[in-house]
Amino acid sequence: MPPAARLPIVAIVGRPNVGKSRLFNRYAGTRRALVDDQPGITRDRIAEELELAGRRFLLVDTAGLEPDPEEGLESAVQAQAEVAVEQADAILFVVDGKAGLLPEDEAIARALRRSDKPLVLAVNKVDLPGHVDRVGDFHRLGFEHVGAISAEHGGGCFDVLEHLVERLEDPAGPSAEAGEDEIRIALVGRPNVGKSSLTNRLTGDERVVVSDVPGTTRDRVDVRVEHEGITYTWMDTAGLRRPGRRHRTAERGSALMTVRSLEIAQVALLVVDASEGLTDQDAHVAAEIVEQGCAVVVLANKWDRVEEGDSRRVLDQIEHGLRFLPDPQIIPVSALTGARVKRVLPAVREAAAAALREIVTADLNRWLQQVVSMQPPPVDRHGGRSRAVRFYYGTQTGTRPPTFVLFCNEPRAIAASYRRYLENKLREAFDFRGTPVRIRLRPRSQKGSQKRPQAKGEARSGPGRPRNREGQGRRRGRSR
Numbered sequence: 001m002p003p004a005a006r007l008p009i010v011a012i013v014g015r016p017n018v019g020k021s022r023l024f025n026r027y028a029g030t031r032r033a034l035v036d037d038q039p040g041i042t043r044d045r046i047a048e049e050l051e052l053a054g055r056r057f058l059l060v061d062t063a064g065l066e067p068d069p070e071e072g073l074e075s076a077v078q079a080q081a082e083v084a085v086e087q088a089d090a091i092l093f094v095v096d097g098k099a100g101l102l103p104e105d106e107a108i109a110r111a112l113r114r115s116d117k118p119l120v121l122a123v124n125k126v127d128l129p130g131h132v133d134r135v136g137d138f139h140r141l142g143f144e145h146v147g148a149i150s151a152e153h154g155g156g157c158f159d160v161l162e163h164l165v166e167r168l169e170d171p172a173g174p175s176a177e178a179g180e181d182e183i184r185i186a187l188v189g190r191p192n193v194g195k196s197s198l199t200n201r202l203t204g205d206e207r208v209v210v211s212d213v214p215g216t217t218r219d220r221v222d223v224r225v226e227h228e229g230i231t232y233t234w235m236d237t238a239g240l241r242r243p244g245r246r247h248r249t250a251e252r253g254s255a256l257m258t259v260r261s262l263e264i265a266q267v268a269l270l271v272v273d274a275s276e277g278l279t280d281q282d283a284h285v286a287a288e289i290v291e292q293g294c295a296v297v298v299l300a301n302k303w304d305r306v307e308e309g310d311s312r313r314v315l316d317q318i319e320h321g322l323r324f325l326p327d328p329q330i331i332p333v334s335a336l337t338g339a340r341v342k343r344v345l346p347a348v349r350e351a352a353a354a355a356l357r358e359i360v361t362a363d364l365n366r367w368l369q370q371v372v373s374m375q376p377p378p379v380d381r382h383g384g385r386s387r388a389v390r391f392y393y394g395t396q397t398g399t400r401p402p403t404f405v406l407f408c409n410e411p412r413a414i415a416a417s418y419r420r421y422l423e424n425k426l427r428e429a430f431d432f433r434g435t436p437v438r439i440r441l442r443p444r445s446q447k448g449s450q451k452r453p454q455a456k457g458e459a460r461s462g463p464g465r466p467r468n469r470e471g472q473g474r475r476r477g478r479s480r
Helices: 020-028 073-087 103-113 129-141 157-165 195-203 249-264 280-291 308-321 341-355 361-374 416-430 469-479
Strands: 009-013 046-052 055-061 090-096 119-124 146-148 182-188 221-227 230-236 267-273 295-301 330-332 391-398 403-408 438-443
Touching: 009 020, 009 157, 020 046, 020 055, 020 157, 046 157, 090 103, 090 157, 103 129, 119 129, 119 157, 129 146, 146 157, 182 195, 182 249, 182 280, 182 341, 195 221, 195 230, 195 267, 195 295, 195 341, 230 341, 267 280, 267 341, 280 295, 295 308, 295 341, 308 330, 330 341, 361 391, 361 416, 416 438
Parallel strands: 009 055, 009 090, 090 119, 119 146, 182 230, 182 267, 267 295, 295 330, 403 438
Antiparallel strands: 046 055, 221 230, 391 403
16 A cells, blocks of 8 residues: 555644634534643644645644743653644644733744744634734734634634645645554553553654653544554543542543543553552453443553563453453553563554454354354243243344344343353454454344233344334224
């Protein structure tokens, strides 16, 4: 597959708390970046592919630029924002019209003017017609195009972006489209287990802010890397806590974005801290992965801190604590040293392939006949009578996760333990390791036969024409 042309990048920059993330959400059409009155809440670059005026491009939201950042975490954040500006093909410089022109804006403007890239100045918080006079002072910054916008209400937002996009150079070729040769991977886990360090190690690029401070990553960070003809989109996410432990607005929003990442990911990399062992929080995150139906690979990070004599015990403890997961590969790795990181991509490919695997109906029914004959389901003794449970046939109805419908005469009589037996045998026979499998039981439609009362939550019919209770009532009424 020939390499796809790189999409042009438009970076939204400005000092902290001028409304960059709210503007980003306005363009993306979704609450994709965290918004809060607390300055500096955006920590990492996040990007969204958009199309405007017939042009496709990546819009990147950045952390607030400060001329003199402090040492430590704030310095790392500023470095990420500066890299985003360097990589951008055009810059949307956002200022706060309500606060007026500040020395920090002037310092940032001087730095941006040194670039020959297309640049538009957007004066935000011009929410009412009477606020237009707020724009006047910003003409002193010397930019050719200055536009008044309201990220809160949408006024003028797309005018300034369209003006900027029109000044982009033509791309070298067609934009990359998500397809069969792309795998989306969400790195998830509780805070401070090393997800961002692993993202940087796996992608070979210092794209994500790394710090010892728990909760450094707040937004989802997407990094696209091509390897051997396959595009991998790595989605580094904020650490998930149990809902009762999410107190701050930023943390609650981060958790929501992590769940959304799992919804679109093909594979989740569950990162646990091997030096601390598996915790209840890790199990909670794992349960969220299963709930979203995502294939999973477990990475036991910080393996360099595990004593050699404890390695087997640690792996057994992780495996036992995550026994409800769909038989995932567990790979001990070290983001610090890079140990065993090369094993991750093959495991990701295998899990992604399992999630997309389709089983021929004839093979599925041969399997069903075999496993039921090996261990027949328990006899249905409902209502004081005994009745043998019979399976008729099955079919696959979906992938990601693989979903199957099995038709039998008494779905209510199938115990949870027998469902697990069917799922385990299905996973074993067709190599569904690492991906959840959904099995739904349905009664077979028998035309002309007396139907038993429908159980709550049970499908009204199997294959064939759907039945309509209201329509049946009308037909009975006419017959009388």
